[in-house]
Amino acid sequence: MxxxxxxxxxxxxxxxxxxxxxxxxxxxxxxxxxxxxxxxxxxxxxxxxxxxxxxxxxxxxxDIPHGYIWSPHLVPKPKDWGLKIDVVGFCFLDLASNYVPPEPLIKWLEAGDKPIYVGFGSLPVQDPAKMTEVIVKALEITGQRGIINKGWGGLGTLAEPKDFVYLLDNCPHDWLFLQCKAVVHHGGAGTTAAGLKAACPTTIVPFFGDQPFWGDRVHARGVGPLPIPVDQFSLRKLVDAINFMMEPKVKEKAVELAKAMESEDGVSGVVRAFLRHLPLRAEETTPQxxxxxxxxxxxxxxxxxxx
Structure with missing residues (x-):
């Protein structure tokens, strides 16, 4: 990139x-x-x-030490990176412990199979009504239930209610993704990490920045299809992506990756890296x-x- x-x-x-x-x-x-x-x-x-x-x-x-807070199981440290560069694992916010889900959401989750999460956070969507229509149709074709996070992009405008679709406002990903069988999102680093930690096969719809990179890494690890750039988002591609995520071997790889990430602690890792590289004594002269x-x-x- x-x-x-x-x-x-x-x-x-x-x-x-x-x-x-x-x-x-x-x-x-x-x-x-x-x-x-x-x-x-x-x-x-x-x-x-x-x-x-x-x-x-x-x-x-x-020659400044750097600590990168992503999982080495998702993005291994390149062999040509020196000793002053550490890949320490993702950092997570523990928001689920204080979250009380609304009763309608609990009842909807208990009423059927685990759903697929679809949401793009705060990113603007050019035609939210059309994108919502594509999402709902793809869920219907594939026989899946879905949670659509309305976000700031205006998703979730339905002509009529669908019992297989739940429209959601804000909800902590570390709680919600554990209730889902797969996730579709924009590919922000934090959202990607939360989905993988929850062992969710992942489809990334990148908008800009580092999001295509995370989409490529998810696909390279076998836990999701090729990313779908937002300007190429279509019914056919979303249906194919959902079918890909429903493959048993994809779920197996997602579980395998999640287990590998369990042993990682990005916060402790970056602190250890900082202390390891911290000079034992101050330099006699401070370089400009x-x-x-x-x-x-x-x-x-x-x-x-x-x-």
Whole structure:
């Protein structure tokens, strides 16, 4: 994904420096989004001066330890990643322990087989009525019950009620997905993790960002079909995806992955990684941070000059 972003920004003169550029570009974009929060934390908690844009976006250009909070069973650590990079497992919020499901939902769940969850969170849907119609029709064709999370996209407008469809507002995924046989969602990292932890075969309908990546990883692990980009969402593709998820071997792989993830604790893992890389004593001199933006200009100028 990052290489594709870099290609779009610097033209077709790849492959020179494409992977270095991709990390620097994305690193700078991420820093722009989180800079205010980091500086607020530095100011109030650490009593440190703010970090500028140019000196802050430097993570990809320095020997800085990183901890990635995803499951190594879903995305194994690449062999060329060094000792200062750790893949520690997903982090989960325990929201189910304080959740009291509404009585109508409990009765509906008890009235039949486990349903398929379909929802896209807060992401906007161009034609929610049409997408709802496709979802309901696909459930009907495949003989499945379904929970449609209305979300912010406006899903769930039905011409008439269907007894095999339950329209849902907000509900903790860590509770809800345990009640489901499979899930269809946008592919956010947290939603993907919650579905896999619940041993749910997963279909991802990516909208943007890292969502296509998670869709590809889910398919590569055999726990879901190929992702369905939202602009290609159709009745035929959703029916095929549901049928794929209902294959016994897919459920077996989902259970296998969920069991592997049980032993992971992303919070403890990232704390251990932090302490392991923490210097035992302060450096005698504090090196001045270099600007990854200025470093970025060098490869770009060279790359733009490629013939």
């Amino acid at each position: 990052e290489a594709e972003v870099a290609s779009a920004l610097v033209g077709t003169c790849m492959p020179c420096n494409q992977f270095v550029l991709s990390y620097q570009i994305v690193d700078s974009m991420i820093w722009l989004g989180i800079r205010d929060m980091i500086n607020e934390f530095r100011k109030k908690k650490l009593k440190l001066r703010p970090v500028t844009y140019l000196s802050g976006a430097q993570g990809s250009g320095n 941070p270099t600007s990854s933006f200025l470093e970025f200009l060098g490869p770009v100028s060279k790359c733009l000059g490629c013939s």
